[in-house]
Amino acid sequence: METTVVGKGLPKFDAYTKAKGNIAYADDFSLPGMLYAKVLRSKYPAAKIISINTARAELLPGVHTVMTSKDVPHNNLRAKFGQSTDIGPNFEGLYRVLAEEKVRFLGEAIALVAADSEKIAEEALTLIDVIYEQLPGVFDPIEALKPDAYLVGDNDTNLVSQFKIRQGDVATAFESADVIVENTYRVPFKDHAFLEPEAGVAWVDENGIITIRVCTQVIEHFRTVAEVLGIPHNHVRVIGTWVGGGFGGKEDISVESFLALLAWKTKQPVKLTYTREESFLAHSKRHPFVMKYKTGATKDGMLVALEAELIADAGAYTYLSPWVLLYATVNAAGPYNIPHVKVDTVAVLTNNPFSSAYRGFGAVQPNFAYESQMDELARILDLDPLTIRLKNCLRQGDTLTTGADFGGSVAVQEVAEKAWQALGPKRADPGKHIKLGRGLAVGMMSYGRLTFLHDTSRSYIKLELDGSVLMRSGIPDLGAGQAQALVQIAAEELGVPLEKIKIFTSDTSLTPLAGTSTATRQLYMSGNATLKAAREVKERLIDKASVMLNADKTDLKFVNEKILRISEPDKYLALSAVIGQCSTDGDELYSEAQFNAPFTEVPVSDVITGQTFADFTFGAYAVEVAVDEETGAVNVERAVTCYDVGKAINPLNVEGQLEGGGVDSIGYALTENFEVEQGYLKSHSLAEYLLPTALDVPDIETILVESGAGIGPYGAKGIGEPACNAMAPAIINAIRDAVGVRITSLPATSEKVLFAMLSQN
Amino acid sequence: MEKRLIKVTINGKLRELFVKSNDLLLNVLRNDLNLMGTKYGCGIGECGACTVLLDGQTVLACLILAVTVDGQEITTIEGMGDPVQLHPLQESFIEHGAVQCGFCTPGMLLAGEALLKENPNPSEEEIREYLRGNLCRCTGYAAIVKAIKSEAKSQSADPGTLSE
Numbered sequence A: 001m002e003t004t005v006v007g008k009g010l011p012k013f014d015a016y017t018k019a020k021g022n023i024a025y026a027d028d029f030s031l032p033g034m035l036y037a038k039v040l041r042s043k044y045p046a047a048k049i050i051s052i053n054t055a056r057a058e059l060l061p062g063v064h065t066v067m068t069s070k071d072v073p074h075n076n077l078r079a080k081f082g083q084s085t086d087i088g089p090n091f092e093g094l095y096r097v098l099a100e101e102k103v104r105f106l107g108e109a110i111a112l113v114a115a116d117s118e119k120i121a122e123e124a125l126t127l128i129d130v131i132y133e134q135l136p137g138v139f140d141p142i143e144a145l146k147p148d149a150y151l152v153g154d155n156d157t158n159l160v161s162q163f164k165i166r167q168g169d170v171a172t173a174f175e176s177a178d179v180i181v182e183n184t185y186r187v188p189f190k191d192h193a194f195l196e197p198e199a200g201v202a203w204v205d206e207n208g209i210i211t212i213r214v215c216t217q218v219i220e221h222f223r224t225v226a227e228v229l230g231i232p233h234n235h236v237r238v239i240g241t242w243v244g245g246g247f248g249g250k251e252d253i254s255v256e257s258f259l260a261l262l263a264w265k266t267k268q269p270v271k272l273t274y275t276r277e278e279s280f281l282a283h284s285k286r287h288p289f290v291m292k293y294k295t296g297a298t299k300d301g302m303l304v305a306l307e308a309e310l311i312a313d314a315g316a317y318t319y320l321s322p323w324v325l326l327y328a329t330v331n332a333a334g335p336y337n338i339p340h341v342k343v344d345t346v347a348v349l350t351n352n353p354f355s356s357a358y359r360g361f362g363a364v365q366p367n368f369a370y371e372s373q374m375d376e377l378a379r380i381l382d383l384d385p386l387t388i389r390l391k392n393c394l395r396q397g398d399t400l401t402t403g404a405d406f407g408g409s410v411a412v413q414e415v416a417e418k419a420w421q422a423l424g425p426k427r428a429d430p431g432k433h434i435k436l437g438r439g440l441a442v443g444m445m446s447y448g449r450l451t452f453l454h455d456t457s458r459s460y461i462k463l464e465l466d467g468s469v470l471m472r473s474g475i476p477d478l479g480a481g482q483a484q485a486l487v488q489i490a491a492e493e494l495g496v497p498l499e500k501i502k503i504f505t506s507d508t509s510l511t512p513l514a515g516t517s518t519a520t521r522q523l524y525m526s527g528n529a530t531l532k533a534a535r536e537v538k539e540r541l542i543d544k545a546s547v548m549l550n551a552d553k554t555d556l557k558f559v560n561e562k563i564l565r566i567s568e569p570d571k572y573l574a575l576s577a578v579i580g581q582c583s584t585d586g587d588e589l590y591s592e593a594q595f596n597a598p599f600t601e602v603p604v605s606d607v608i609t610g611q612t613f614a615d616f617t618f619g620a621y622a623v624e625v626a627v628d629e630e631t632g633a634v635n636v637e638r639a640v641t642c643y644d645v646g647k648a649i650n651p652l653n654v655e656g657q658l659e660g661g662g663v664d665s666i667g668y669a670l671t672e673n674f675e676v677e678q679g680y681l682k683s684h685s686l687a688e689y690l691l692p693t694a695l696d697v698p699d700i701e702t703i704l705v706e707s708g709a710g711i712g713p714y715g716a717k718g719i720g721e722p723a724c725n726a727m728a729p730a731i732i733n734a735i736r737d738a739v740g741v742r743i744t745s746l747p748a749t750s751e752k753v754l755f756a757m758l759s760q761n
Numbered sequence B: 001m002e003k004r005l006i007k008v009t010i011n012g013k014l015r016e017l018f019v020k021s022n023d024l025l026l027n028v029l030r031n032d033l034n035l036m037g038t039k040y041g042c043g044i045g046e047c048g049a050c051t052v053l054l055d056g057q058t059v060l061a062c063l064i065l066a067v068t069v070d071g072q073e074i075t076t077i078e079g080m081g082d083p084v085q086l087h088p089l090q091e092s093f094i095e096h097g098a099v100q101c102g103f104c105t106p107g108m109l110l111a112g113e114a115l116l117k118e119n120p121n122p123s124e125e126e127i128r129e130y131l132r133g134n135l136c137r138c139t140g141y142a143a144i145v146k147a148i149k150s151e152a153k154s155q156s157a158d159p160g161t162l163s164e
């Protein structure tokens, strides 16, 4: 299908305001008479709270209120993430607003203060007397699974969830394998480190509505806030700001309930902004995993069996752990055809920071493991990395290990070939101590939520009398061009220039709910909803124009604010003229459309079968690294990525997702280690937790494949999260190629690589 | 605490300000002057989100006491280009997709501007070196580096700036 606006790498409209420094992010907004909030956080990872005495804090001049768990009407709820369907207790954990009786992790919120200034609020925190009795705690998920382990929560087990995949008979299959590779892989906590720390302002409006202006990926938390306070859902309004980066870290509720409680109690506006250190303490991390893999192949390189055991550290509260674990389970075998597969996964509570969503959501951890395994097999069998993947990769018509069919295109072969070939001929090692190496990895990940969440999105389009267009969508924009994509879709369908379209976003009371900006779902879901709304409006205009022009409906086309006859292009009407006629005749000049994803039922058994996702995105990374044999330092010299994005609605933004996702995973591979020792954080700042800087990374070369076979608008697939796949294993495989050592735990710091080289010699 | 009078030129306008001796420039810009384009990302000099220009050089507003800038000139993102017209480097950032969430953008733009003043035709390596104190979690830096590089090219193609 030919498009004129869709498919163009146009600058996004919000970039202009952002480049001027004019966007009011969550912390940039204030109200007269506003109070400042601070949160008292636990000093210990595991302790009993014997008593909390707030009397001294309350007496401090300038303090308006101090609140603890006893002041929270409903302190214990089931955590929700915007889903509007009941998915049962197996997929939802406890959400506790403030700690009561026992603290489960370092930094858990215990009390809230609102005061005239941040300084006073901070001083008040020091006057709250908490008497703790330290408890032993448990900090290793394997320990936490033992029968006599310390219990993190209130249940009689630390087990959060477990899933299985059963396909064929691995035991017999391994007997027939010519080669077997077995390894245990480890990945650490990873922090999102979005540049904008959590922030928000809440107030009670003139109608008594609790209004919270906050940076979040999920404005649907308004429901949880209402339930915390015990008031009707329509008494809470969340206004989502432009977000200064999310990556999954702003998917769980953050400051919303704290702000709502304080504004509700004081009846004054309240602001709460986290410091960077508090942000590190307060939000989730990417799950650490221990992954035991056993992969068997014939001597000509055909995979026969894969057995995997994955243990995820859920940290102190459940949050999204069951969902993340399910993603890991379904993705554990990777985009390969393997006749016999056995996967066992568990997520376990510990007294570590809680783990939840992180861009890549359970798909990236096993990706590191299965792609390392493929590389080792190739080496043993003397195959090159591309050949072994082409022999085994999924193709059109193949099924997933759960037995589900892949709907759209399965372009593993194409992306792997293109990325690998783009590296070109090998270069000679540059210097004595510097060794070059190359690595390849492929990956798969779903876009759109788990299908048993019964996901929906709504979008609204209205034509103004002058031919301009107004859109409303609940979509939170995290910077990936979420809102821009919707505007481009409307412009495409209605033949209206981009400048004539204005979109209002992210307000639970005023914009139709579009669902969460998570799970790489917005282009797919809200893009489809917008397309539907635009086409409904268009249909009405066509009806009218066909009468006005006395033309057949199929003979009409929208171009440049005109509706013209395809057969006689000089016969046309100005769009505004048709709108005017519709308005005169009382026709509806707006549409609010809803798009529903495919629905499946909540799994009832641990053994996962059938469809769990609507579709997948496949991609590859090929990299060249330079390893310094004297220091172990690894530098990524070149990185090429190729993804099948279905259709690039805005290629500039798609490339931005690939470049950003790729660099995020360079950090995962080489430097980012959110170290936690016995529940205490070792990384408190961005000087200790090392994100890649501009100097640490190469220019990422992006190759887009457009199969047109996605289930998003115009055949688009989602790219935001899948973009994090494949980079880390490609780097690790390249290190193996350069200096002969297999790194099995991330990150591959220079010390680790050096030590591996020394112990090998 | 006692307040002191300082005179600072901010975005071309001379301002007289009363500040406490421990007031950070970042807080004075944001809270007293309502210049919200300068961002807080860490408060301890590790992210670059608060980058501003002090007499044309990049500094981190979260590490500088306001009293120490007495008599000097400060440029924040609000002073880049003029209120209606974008600065060419801002245009270049927008066109190259160098702005995602936008939180690092003010600091990146000011750093880019300072670099191009110092070195009108930097190599990719020099750009990356210069930006190493400015973190971006969204873009992977590629588009930012390209935006600066392309602006450098168009400046050096312009004979007016070559003669400097």
Ligand code: FES
Residues within 6 Å of the ligand: B039, B040, B041, B042, B043, B044, B045, B046, B047, B048, B049, B050, B051, B060, B061, B062, B063
């Ligand atoms: S806020 Fe100043 S460097 Fe981060």
Ligand code: FES
Residues within 6 Å of the ligand: A195, A244, A245, A479, B098, B099, B100, B101, B102, B103, B104, B105, B135, B136, B137, B138, B139
């Ligand atoms: S654009 Fe988000 S941090 Fe740079």
